[in-house]
Structure formats: C-alpha cells, structure tokens
Amino acid sequence: MTDSRHALIIANDRYADQGLKKLRAPAQDAAALERVLRDPQIGDFEVEVVHNASADLMRRRIQAFFNDRRRADTLLLHFSCHGLKSESGELYFAASDTEPPLLAATAVASQFVRGCMAGTRAGRSVLFLDCCYGGAFSRGSASVRASGEVHVLESFPKDEPVSGRGWAVITASDSMEYSFEGNELAENSAPRPSVFTHAVVEGLETGEADLDADGNVSLDDLYEYVYRHVREQNPHQTPKKAAELQGELHLAHSRRGRIKIVAIPSPPALQAALTSDEVLTRQGAVLELHKRLRHTELPVAEGARQHLEEVARNDIQQIADLASEALSEIRLAPSPDHLDFGRVPRSSTPRKRSVTMHGPPLARHCVVQPKQPWLRVDPARSGLEVHVDTAAAGHLSGDIVLKGVADESVIHVEAEVTPANEAGRTEPGPDASNDSTNPKPRSEDKRDTVVIEPSRVPPRPEKPPLTTAHRKRPDQSSPSRRAPALAGAALALAVTAVATLVLAIQRGVVAVVERGDAGMHGNVEDNIREHAALTPLIVCLITGAVALVVGAFARHDLGTRGEHNTRRAVSGTHTLTSVAKGLAIPALVLAVLAGIAYLVGSSEW
Numbered sequence: 001m002t003d004s005r006h007a008l009i010i011a012n013d014r015y016a017d018q019g020l021k022k023l024r025a026p027a028q029d030a031a032a033l034e035r036v037l038r039d040p041q042i043g044d045f046e047v048e049v050v051h052n053a054s055a056d057l058m059r060r061r062i063q064a065f066f067n068d069r070r071r072a073d074t075l076l077l078h079f080s081c082h083g084l085k086s087e088s089g090e091l092y093f094a095a096s097d098t099e100p101p102l103l104a105a106t107a108v109a110s111q112f113v114r115g116c117m118a119g120t121r122a123g124r125s126v127l128f129l130d131c132c133y134g135g136a137f138s139r140g141s142a143s144v145r146a147s148g149e150v151h152v153l154e155s156f157p158k159d160e161p162v163s164g165r166g167w168a169v170i171t172a173s174d175s176m177e178y179s180f181e182g183n184e185l186a187e188n189s190a191p192r193p194s195v196f197t198h199a200v201v202e203g204l205e206t207g208e209a210d211l212d213a214d215g216n217v218s219l220d221d222l223y224e225y226v227y228r229h230v231r232e233q234n235p236h237q238t239p240k241k242a243a244e245l246q247g248e249l250h251l252a253h254s255r256r257g258r259i260k261i262v263a264i265p266s267p268p269a270l271q272a273a274l275t276s277d278e279v280l281t282r283q284g285a286v287l288e289l290h291k292r293l294r295h296t297e298l299p300v301a302e303g304a305r306q307h308l309e310e311v312a313r314n315d316i317q318q319i320a321d322l323a324s325e326a327l328s329e330i331r332l333a334p335s336p337d338h339l340d341f342g343r344v345p346r347s348s349t350p351r352k353r354s355v356t357m358h359g360p361p362l363a364r365h366c367v368v369q370p371k372q373p374w375l376r377v378d379p380a381r382s383g384l385e386v387h388v389d390t391a392a393a394g395h396l397s398g399d400i401v402l403k404g405v406a407d408e409s410v411i412h413v414e415a416e417v418t419p420a421n422e423a424g425r426t427e428p429g430p431d432a433s434n435d436s437t438n439p440k441p442r443s444e445d446k447r448d449t450v451v452i453e454p455s456r457v458p459p460r461p462e463k464p465p466l467t468t469a470h471r472k473r474p475d476q477s478s479p480s481r482r483a484p485a486l487a488g489a490a491l492a493l494a495v496t497a498v499a500t501l502v503l504a505i506q507r508g509v510v511a512v513v514e515r516g517d518a519g520m521h522g523n524v525e526d527n528i529r530e531h532a533a534l535t536p537l538i539v540c541l542i543t544g545a546v547a548l549v550v551g552a553f554a555r556h557d558l559g560t561r562g563e564h565n566t567r568r569a570v571s572g573t574h575t576l577t578s579v580a581k582g583l584a585i586p587a588l589v590l591a592v593l594a595g596i597a598y599l600v601g602s603s604e605w
Contacts, residue, residue, distance in 0.1 A: 004073045007037045007045040008065040012081035014052050016097050023132060025194040026080040027051065032201045033078060036252070041367065042204055043252045045076065055095035058108050062116055069122035074249070076126045077113070080197060083131030093131065117167050124249055126219065129171040130196045166245035168219055170226070172196035173237045195237060199229035206369065210254035217252040219243070261365070261405060263303035266292065269558060269570070274311060281556045282319050286311060290326040294360040301362040302405060305330065309406075330363040332402050332409035339386055341415035346393045348420070355411060357383035362405060372398030375413060386413060393417045484569050486554035487576035493547035494583035500536040500543065501587045504594065507533035528598065537591055537598075544588040551577040551584075 011026035030049050037043035050061050066075065082094035084103060092098075092107035099106045117125045172194065200222065203209030209217045209225035223241045230239050265271070266289065273285035289311075292304035311323040334355045344350040357364040368377045374389040375398055388396060400411040511527035528534060554577050558570060 004070065005043070005045045005076075006065070006069075006073060007034075007043070007047045007076040007078065008061065009033055009037075009047065009049045009078045010053070010058060010061070010081065010093075011049065011051050012053070012094060012096055014096060015082070015094060017099055019100055020082055020094060020098065021132075023080075023082070025130075025197070029080045029130060029194055029197040030078075033197060036201050036204045037076070039205075041253055052096045054097045055106050055108055058093070058095050059112060062108070062113060066116040066120035066122065066125070069120050071121060071123045073122040074124045074126070075120065075122045076128070076251070077117075078128040078130070078197075080130045080194070081132075083129070123166075124245065125167045126249070126251070127167070127169045128197075128200065129169065130194050131172065166243070166249075168241065168243035168245055168249070170219075170223055170239060170241045172230070172239055195230050195233045196226065196239060199226040199233075203229070204252045207254040209252075215254050216250040217254050219245070219249040219251055222251055261298050261302040263306055264297075264299040265303050266307055271307070273556070274307065278552065278556065279316070279319070282311075282315065283322065284556055286319060286322045286326065289323075293326055293330065293362065296361050298362060298365055301330075301360065305362065305405065327406070329359055330405070331359070331407055332363060332366055332404045333358040334383065334402060334409055334411050337409065337411050339411065339413045341388055341413070343416045343418055344388070344390055346390050346417050346420045348390055350387060350390065350415070352378070352385040352387045354380060354382065355384040355386060366402045366404040366409075369401045369403065370398070371401060372396070374398070375400060384411075386411070388413065388415050388417075390415075390417045393419050481569070483554050483557040483573045484576070486550050486557060487573040487580070490547045490551035490554060490580040491576045491583075493543045493550060494580040494587070497540045497544035497547060497587040497591075498583050500540040501591050501594075504533050504535075504537035504540060504591070507531040507536065508594065508598070534598070537594055540587055540591040541595075544584040544591065547580050547584040548588075551580045 009030045011030035013023040013026040015022065030051060034047045034049055037045040038047045048061070048065070050058065053061070062077070065077065069075065079093055082098075084092045084094055084098070084100060084107060086092060086103045090103075091110040092103045093110070093113075094107055097106055103109075113127065117127065173196075203222055203225040204217060207217070209222045211221045211224060223239070227239050230237050270285055270288055273281050273288075276282055276285075286308065289304045289308050293301050293308065295301045295304070305327065308323045308327050312320045312327060314320075315323065334357055336355065339353045339355070341350050341353070357366070364383070368379075368384060370377055374391075374396055376387045376389060377400060378385045378387075384400075386400065394417055396413070396415040396417060398413050400413060402409045402411065508528060508531075511531045511533055514527045554573055558573050
C-alpha cells in the first residue's frame with residue numbers, strides 16, 4: 001500500500017450503568033482486528049485501540065484521529081459497543097460512563113462522528129459499526145428504553161463530505177436487530193468474537209475476502225464476504241453498507257494468492273542471448289540466470305525466475321531441462337513438514353517447534369497461512385516457529401500452508417490437549433534452556449518429539465560438481481577483458497586470412513602466366529606447386545574459419561557476462577567482431593572459389 005493508513009478501534013464492554021449489559025466480544029474483537037490491520041502483509045495500518053473509555057475521552061480520540069490528515073490518507077474507525085437511540089431519534093455510541101437518561105452528555109453522538117468524517121482532509125474514511133442495539137436494553141431496566149426502531153444508516157446520509165474523496169459505513173446490523181456475539185446474547189458464557197468482526201478478521205487474514213483474486217481486498221469485496229458469512233451464521237442479522245466513494249478502495253493485501261515480487265529485469269545483453277540462434281549462447285545465458293536466481297536481492301532473483309520459466313516452456317528440450325533444473329532450487333522445502341506436539345495440558349504453554357526453510361533467499365520467501373485458529377506461527381531467522389493454543393481440550397490436527405512465488409507447501413501439525421488436572425509431563429516453555437552444559441533428563445515418550453516423515457519432505461536437487469568452466473574466477477569482481485581479447489584475436493585472424501588470400505592469388509596469377517608462356521609443354525599444376533600458391537590458400541581457409549568461431553565466442557561471453565564488462569569494452573567488442581566478420585566471410589568465399597578453380601582448371605591445363 002502506498003498511501004498512509006490509520007485505524008482507530010474503540011471497544012467498550014464494561015459499563016458503569018447497571019442498565020447496560022456487559023458485552024463479551026469487544027475486547028477480543030479489538031485484539032483480533034488490531035492484529036490483522038497492523039500486519040504489514042495484510043492491512044499495513046497504524047492502529048490505535050481505545051478500550052472502555054469515557055465519553056469525553058472517546059470524543060477527544062475520535063476528533064484527534066480525523067484531524068491533521070492529508071489527502072493521501074485512508075482512515076478506518078471501528079466501534080464495538082452498545083448503540084443507543086435518544087427520544088429524539090438520534091443514534092449514540094455508549095461509553096463506559098454512559099448514563100442512558102443523559103445520552104447527549106455521556107455518550108458519543110453519531111452526528112459527532114459524521115461531522116469528524118466530513119471535516120477531515122483524509123482522502124477516504126471508513127466506519128465499521130459492530131454495535132449491539134437490541135441487546136442494549138436489559139430485561140426489567142427502567143433506565144434504558146427504546147424509542148422506535150434504530151435505523152443506523154439514517155444517521156449517515158449519502159451526501160458528499162466537505163473534503164476528501166469519499167466515505168463508507170458498514171454496520172453489523174440495522175433496525176432493531178441484534179448484533180450477535182457468537183450464537184447468542186447469554187451473559188455467562190466464555191468470551192468469543194462477534195459474528196460481524198469475526199467475519200471481517202477471517203476474510204482479511206485468510207484472503208478469502210479477495211473475491212476477484214486480484215491480490216487486494218477492496219471495500220466491496222469485504223462487504224460481500226462479511227454479508228454472506230454473517231447471514232450464514234445467523235439469518236436474523238443483516239449487515240448494511242452506505243458509501244460515497246470515487247474509485248475502488250483497497251483495505252488490505254490478499255493472502256489468497258501466491259506472494260508477488262516486483263521483478264528487476266535481467267540485463268539486455270542477457271535477454272538478447274536468450275533469443276540467440278546459437279544453442280551454446282542460450283545455454284550460457286541459462287547458466288547465468290541460474291546464478292542470478294540465487295541472488296540475495298529478491299527482485300533480481302524474481303527477474304531471473306521469470307526468464308527461466310519462459311525458457312522452460314518455449315526452448316528446445318536440452319535448454320528447457322537446464323532451466324527446469326535451475327527452477328527446482330526455489331521450491332518451498334520446509335523441514336520438518338510434520339510436527340507433533342504430543343500430549344500437552346490445557347492452558348499450558350508448550351515449547352515452540354522450529355521449521356527450517358531451505359534453499360536460496362527466493363525459496364525462503366513465502367506467505368504463511370495457518371488454516372486453523374489454534375495454530376500460531378512466528379517468523380524466525382532460519383524459517384518459522386510454530387506453537388499451538390491450548391485453550392480447549394481435545395485432539396488438534398491442522399495444516400499451515402506456505403505460499404511462495406512459484407509453488408505451495410504444507411506443514412501438518414498435531415497435538416493432544418489434555419485436561420489440566422490429568423497426570424502427564426508438561427512440555428517445557430519456550431524459554432527452557434538448551435545449554436548442553438546443564439543437561440536435563442528427557443522422557444522416552446515419543447509423543448513429545450517432532451515427527452518427521454521423510455517421504456513428505458520435498459527432496460532437494462543434487463547439485464552437480466562444479467567444472468573448471470563453472471568455477472568462480474578470481475577476476476569476476478573486476479571488469480572482464482576476455483570478450484575484448486577474443487574480439488581482438490578474431491580480427492587478427494581475419495586480417496591474416498585476407499593477407500594469405502592475397503598472397504595465394506598473387507602466386508596463382510604468376511603460375512598461370514608461366515603456364516601460358518610454356519605453350520603445349522606447360523602444366524599449370526606444376527607451376528602452382530612450384531610457387532607454393534596452395535599453402536597460403538589453405539592458411540586463409542583455416543584462419544578465416546577460426547576468426548568466425550573466436551568472434552562468436554566473444555559475443556557469447558559478452559551476453560553471459562554482460563554485467564562484468566564496461567560500456568567501452570562492450571562497444572569495442574561489437575566493433576571488432578563486426579569488422580572481423582566482414583573480413584573473414586569474403587576471404588573464405590574467395591578462397592573457396594579459388595580452390596574450386598584450381599581443382600577444375602588443373603585437369604584442363
């Protein structure tokens with residue numbers, strides 16, 4: 001995301017007034033939403049969370065959130081609290097100190113929020129309302145009364161804001177519907193996310209809200225996903241949306257597809273070598289791309305990967321196989337790819353399991369997507385660290401999907417979470433010492449060890465031993481002089497071919513003249529041998545052919561090692577090889593014609 005992105009999450013679940021129910025979901029909602037919005041690979045927002053704040057503090061934070069913004073900013077404000085309606089029909093958001101008879105003084109009016117959104121200089125503002133309207137009224141409470149239906153979106157009419165490019169409001173429910181927490185509004189159950197916010201978090205975190213699979217989750221994508229998800233969970237809750245936007249608003253990156261890297265194209269000389277008619281030239285170009293594929297800078301490696309994939313699809317079998325072998329090095333190869341945490345007590349903290357990612361940097365760069373909510377993954381220097389949430393007892397079995405630039409891989413995870421009072425050895429925590437100087441006794445219970453299935457581990461391609469031609473040369477870090485030297489040698493050979501051709505022609509002419517002077521008793525073959533005219537002709541043929549071969553090698557070296565040559569060396573090599581080619585080819589043609597003339601004429605004369 002190129003714009004500046006800011007989010008403010010307001011979550012109120014405890015209220016001083018006894019007439020307002022305590023809500024279970026807001027705290028969990030705030031933590032989950034903060035995680036996905038802050039994640040640089042998903043939302044990439046700067047996030048602030050306000051929890052159980054007073055009405056005055058809420059107003060201050062909201063106004064400060066919308067003030068001092070720029071047109072390039074995108075703002076997201078999320079409410080998770082009770083929604084109340086005054087007798088005059090105005091919608092209010094309940095604060096921790098809200099007194100229902102004094103809503104104007106002790107709650108935050110929707111028109112205040114609307115005014116802040118309209119007055120901001122930010123280009124786009126988005127408001128999420130996960131408010132419990134019907135649930136705000138406790139049974140038997142005389143201090144909290146509903147005054148007709150609560151039509152939420154009526155508080156945010158569709159008129160153009162004072163500044164900025166647009167705004168949008170998505171609400172968990174409208175009218176007098178309940179904004180459900182889990183499946184019910186019971187007060188004595190364990191905390192759980194609300195249906196609405198859970199759908200928002202899940203859609204962003206998994207990438208499933210990217211309905212058009214374009215790599216981004218737009219506001220429309222997210223609303224459609226949330227609407228379907230909420231309606232499937234509870235037909236009595238209907239999310240609503242109102243918006244005045246110009247263009248499409250992308251709220252997050254999508255993890256649905258493979259990771260994308262903006263590639264740096266390979267050097268033009270290398271690209272030209274890939275389209276050469278010479279097989280050896282293309283083969284050398286593939287070898288150079290193979291080296292670039294291992295580059296520590298991912299855009300450089302990605303550029304090489306794209307070229308190699310094209311070669312593997314379109315070139316002849318020999319070259320395509322070479323490219324495919326190079327590409328096999330960047331397959332995702334987690335080790336191990338099967339983790340078993342064994343038996344762990346409920347609510348304990350089992351030690352983390354390490355997964356090593358093998359291969360060059362491009363093979364280790366991937367998106368990690370846990371498929372089950374109890375799986376936790378943290379990046380580590382050598383790969384990943386995996387641990388499990390042991391909040392619920394039972395058998396846990398799930399997968400972690402790794403998505404790289406070219407393929408996918410799966411790490412399977414299992415654990416058996418036992419009741420806390422069940423006898424059994426507790427796993428050491430993540431801070432347990434591994435110091436070999438202070439060894440600790442280990443249990444022989446294999447359920448506590450990492451289980452690796454070799455058949456599931458992707459095999460690493462065996463690298464052939466480096467030949468002399470492929471070993472790194474000491475002068476690779478300095479400008480290469482090989483191509484200009486070869487070009488110079490080609491020119492020298494071409495000049496030699498021309499010179500020997502001229503000499504052969506001169507001697508041949510002398511031999512023919514002497515044959516004419518000898519009359520009937522002469523023999524042109526003897527005259528040519530006497531003047532040694534064939535020797536320079538043969539030398540011309542050899543040096544001309546060698547000049548063309550050496551020139552081709554010079555151009556090949558220039559194509560495969562273009563970045564090691566200066567511009568002057570490249571220009572000089574092209575000039576020398578062109579001149580050598582221009583001299584050698586005519587010399588060879590004339591030498592061949594002279595040879596044919598000798599073979600035909602010697603029998604006649």
